[in-house]
Amino acid sequence: VETTRSSxxxxxxxxxxxxxxxxxxxxxxxxxxGSPNFDTPPHIIGAANHALHTGRSHxxxxxxxxxxxxxxxSKIASETGVYLDPLTEIVVTAGSSPxxxxxxMSLVDTxxxxxxxxxxxxxxxxxxxxxxxxxxxxPSYEEHGFxxxxxxxxxxxxxxxxxxxxxxxxxxxxxxxxxxxxxxxADIAMDHNLIVLSDELYQRIVFDGTVAHSILEIDGxxxxxxxINGLSKSHAMAGFRIGWVAGSEELLxxxxxxxxYNSICAPMVSQHAALAALTGPDEPVREMIDEYARxxxxxVGRLAGEVPLMSVKAPKGSIFMFPSVKHLIESHLxxxxxxxxxxxxxxxxxxxxxxxxxxxxxxxxxSLVAMLFLYARARxxxxxxxxxxxxxxxxxxMSFAPTxxxxxxxxxxxxxxxxxxx
Amino acid sequence: VETTRSSxxxxxxxxxxxxxxxxxxxxxxxxxxGSPNFDTPPHIIGAANHALHTGRSHxxxxxxxxxxxxxxxSKIASETGVYLDPLTEIVVTAGSSPxxxxxxMSLVDTxxxxxxxxxxxxxxxxxxxxxxxxxxxxPSYEEHGFxxxxxxxxxxxxxxxxxxxxxxxxxxxxxxxxxxxxxxxADIAMDHNLIVLSDELYQRIVFDGTVAHSILEIDGxxxxxxxINGLSKSHAMAGFRIGWVAGSEELLxxxxxxxxYNSICAPMVSQHAALAALTGPDEPVREMIDEYARxxxxxVGRLAGEVPLMSVKAPKGSIFMFPSVKHLIESHLxxxxxxxxxxxxxxxxxxxxxxxxxxxxxxxxxSLVAMLFLYARARxxxxxxxxxxxxxxxxxxMSFAPTxxxxxxxxxxxxxxxxxxx
Numbered sequence: 084v085e086t087t088r089s090s091x092x093x094x095x096x097x098x099x100x101x102x103x104x105x106x107x108x109x110x111x112x113x114x115x116x117g118s119p120n121f122d123t124p125p126h127i128i129g130a131a132n133h134a135l136h137t138g139r140s141h142x143x144x145x146x147x148x149x150x151x152x153x154x155x156x157s158k159i160a161s162e163t164g165v166y167l168d169p170l171t172e173i174v175v176t177a178g179s180s181p182x183x184x185x186x187x188m189s190l191v192d193t194x195x196x197x198x199x200x201x202x203x204x205x206x207x208x209x210x211x212x213x214x215x216x217x218x219x220x221x222p223s224y225e226e227h228g229f230x231x232x233x234x235x236x237x238x239x240x241x242x243x244x245x246x247x248x249x250x251x252x253x254x255x256x257x258x259x260x261x262x263x264x265x266x267x268x269a270d271i272a273m274d275h276n277l278i279v280l281s282d283e284l285y286q287r288i289v290f291d292g293t294v295a296h297s298i299l300e301i302d303g304x305x306x307x308x309x310x311i312n313g314l315s316k317s318h319a320m321a322g323f324r325i326g327w328v329a330g331s332e333e334l335l336x337x338x339x340x341x342x343x344y345n346s347i348c349a350p351m352v353s354q355h356a357a358l359a360a361l362t363g364p365d366e367p368v369r370e371m372i373d374e375y376a377r378x379x380x381x382x383v384g385r386l387a388g389e390v391p392l393m394s395v396k397a398p399k400g401s402i403f404m405f406p407s408v409k410h411l412i413e414s415h416l417x418x419x420x421x422x423x424x425x426x427x428x429x430x431x432x433x434x435x436x437x438x439x440x441x442x443x444x445x446x447x448x449x450s451l452v453a454m455l456f457l458y459a460r461a462r463x464x465x466x467x468x469x470x471x472x473x474x475x476x477x478x479x480x481m482s483f484a485p486t487x488x489x490x491x492x493x494x495x496x497x498x499x500x501x502x503x504x505x
Numbered sequence: 506v507e508t509t510r511s512s513x514x515x516x517x518x519x520x521x522x523x524x525x526x527x528x529x530x531x532x533x534x535x536x537x538x539g540s541p542n543f544d545t546p547p548h549i550i551g552a553a554n555h556a557l558h559t560g561r562s563h564x565x566x567x568x569x570x571x572x573x574x575x576x577x578x579s580k581i582a583s584e585t586g587v588y589l590d591p592l593t594e595i596v597v598t599a600g601s602s603p604x605x606x607x608x609x610m611s612l613v614d615t616x617x618x619x620x621x622x623x624x625x626x627x628x629x630x631x632x633x634x635x636x637x638x639x640x641x642x643x644p645s646y647e648e649h650g651f652x653x654x655x656x657x658x659x660x661x662x663x664x665x666x667x668x669x670x671x672x673x674x675x676x677x678x679x680x681x682x683x684x685x686x687x688x689x690x691a692d693i694a695m696d697h698n699l700i701v702l703s704d705e706l707y708q709r710i711v712f713d714g715t716v717a718h719s720i721l722e723i724d725g726x727x728x729x730x731x732x733i734n735g736l737s738k739s740h741a742m743a744g745f746r747i748g749w750v751a752g753s754e755e756l757l758x759x760x761x762x763x764x765x766y767n768s769i770c771a772p773m774v775s776q777h778a779a780l781a782a783l784t785g786p787d788e789p790v791r792e793m794i795d796e797y798a799r800x801x802x803x804x805v806g807r808l809a810g811e812v813p814l815m816s817v818k819a820p821k822g823s824i825f826m827f828p829s830v831k832h833l834i835e836s837h838l839x840x841x842x843x844x845x846x847x848x849x850x851x852x853x854x855x856x857x858x859x860x861x862x863x864x865x866x867x868x869x870x871x872s873l874v875a876m877l878f879l880y881a882r883a884r885x886x887x888x889x890x891x892x893x894x895x896x897x898x899x900x901x902x903m904s905f906a907p908t909x910x911x912x913x914x915x916x917x918x919x920x921x922x923x924x925x926x927x
Contacts, residue, residue, distance in 0.1 A: 351744030
């Protein structure tokens, strides 16, 4: 008997498994995953500590403690001018992942289409497939700053299209959609009666004066969008598992039903920590963002100056950059494949589970070859751009969340690995 | 445009909304919901505190911290003799609700049948419907201790049956399935190639020397069952959101995919607290169980001795009892309805949202009438047995988790409300 739901069984292999497997190599330097390495700011730890010692160990109200719902609504109001009802239009979740999953599952019915601009976080596509929807992939390109053009978006719309996913600031490209791009997407949503699912998790992490605008700032969108956000990235609180959704009561009706059956409520101590994060001093967050900016500048600067086989533009936001490895692939694909099939390459790759990687996969993507070469030869973990959609081919994702020391060591290793070819 | 997935939109009205709405009345005494009122034991708070102050604020491995997975596997091994691989056959979740939802969603494909013995926790039926399956309700009756007979179970099996849900110790009846009942269910599962989903959340809360056996104790079931458990009830840790699933790697394949997309990992501080709960002193848990036993005995004793219109058997486990109100309904249904339609009754019921209750609903269930009469007249919150399946009609669920003072006051109020009729 087949024991796994067919929509799960039939999912294509995700690159994330390979990425996580490689990341477990303790001798490698990881620019691969998106986990901030900062400590959670002390006033937030203090609030969690207080909650822990004052008996906050029972269920919270399903949709969150009202003080936290109110703090989230206030944040949204001050940033967007949109006033949502804290108790009915904000639901606190155990991280942004249940917020994302339940949003897609509640909105997307069997055979509905979901418009997904790429490169973007692979989960949008996978969740849409799991819940029985169809993903319509909308590619975007470096020449447009990895934001899809309004024409490309409009042409992708089908009669079955129900939801448009926007991820800005973007994982993996670091792109931040301008107000004009959001407005154009909103017009398409209104013309075709789409709901916009706006993943704004990296909203706070922007550089050089960039502002990450919310879809809520666009007139008329409040009744046709669900916004996802959380504190994992902005406040280095990934382990606390606090995210949320914001949207009209009508749009959140299905979400709340799913939330009741698969979550009940977010962790209580974490909710009190989150309240401190949103109402306490913001200086620690700004300091983290400043440090991310320095690390971004370090990695961009060294790649631009010392690694001519890669080409990188400074990302406007998120903790990722998306350098092009097209020149490396064009000039040295065969060399990289030969190395990976040689003794040293095989030694590195043979440790990976066959369910995650086979040698013949090297034929599928030059970016995958580059990722595996950098891993096997330089012991630096990056993520193939192909993991995030076909238009990510020719790029690799690098996180600049690690320390400056780790970034410097990673670049030194990359330089040594590519030295014979430069 | 319809913005809610049809399987959610088409769910029948759940009694839980009405129950929660009534529970918000601060003048009422609630025997309605299942939240332990104990403080989490101090050594668990201490471990959480230590985790909080030693930087445990990052993502954990997806399936949990290995020490906690190992502690869970050890608990299972010592209780059942079954050795599961901690890293691949245990997944730690953010409470038992995501464990339950993801188990059903991963196992049940569109149009698969799910066998659900009732009375039981309403979520099994609702989740099965949400994910596109069909619920096959198997009634059980008081004369068999609210455990379905093997014949009733076997007769309910359809060719499309995929999963059999067992909830023991049971919410709402307090029934605990004996080894013979589990064995009979296991035989049916093997004969018809079913997977058993065993919700053992109340496993520790048993009385009078009762042992709540796990389905894992039955020979041959390890490869066709998923066990759900957690610490919310046993260790008064509901707000920490820690549950888990245990099962073979093959059975958990789909579960892990869902977990990756809708959870990522359980809260980190809570996982360290859970580790202390499972590896530290057990005395605080036994003390809580002893206190539950005293509260159970108090409520059973007073109802049996002083409320002749109800009839109650002492539950073997859980924090609920399920007294019969059949005599009350047979003799005074019209009186209760008349009260609810009178001035005082209307005053109490008019505060409820019309989406949750209309006067004509009183015709549907004598148990609902009794629940609402006890609420409106006595200001005591109970739950209609009809909320948990048709075979719950004629009963109401009462939680004995509240304090002895609250239980005494509730019984005093019930006695005064029923006094004219005794």
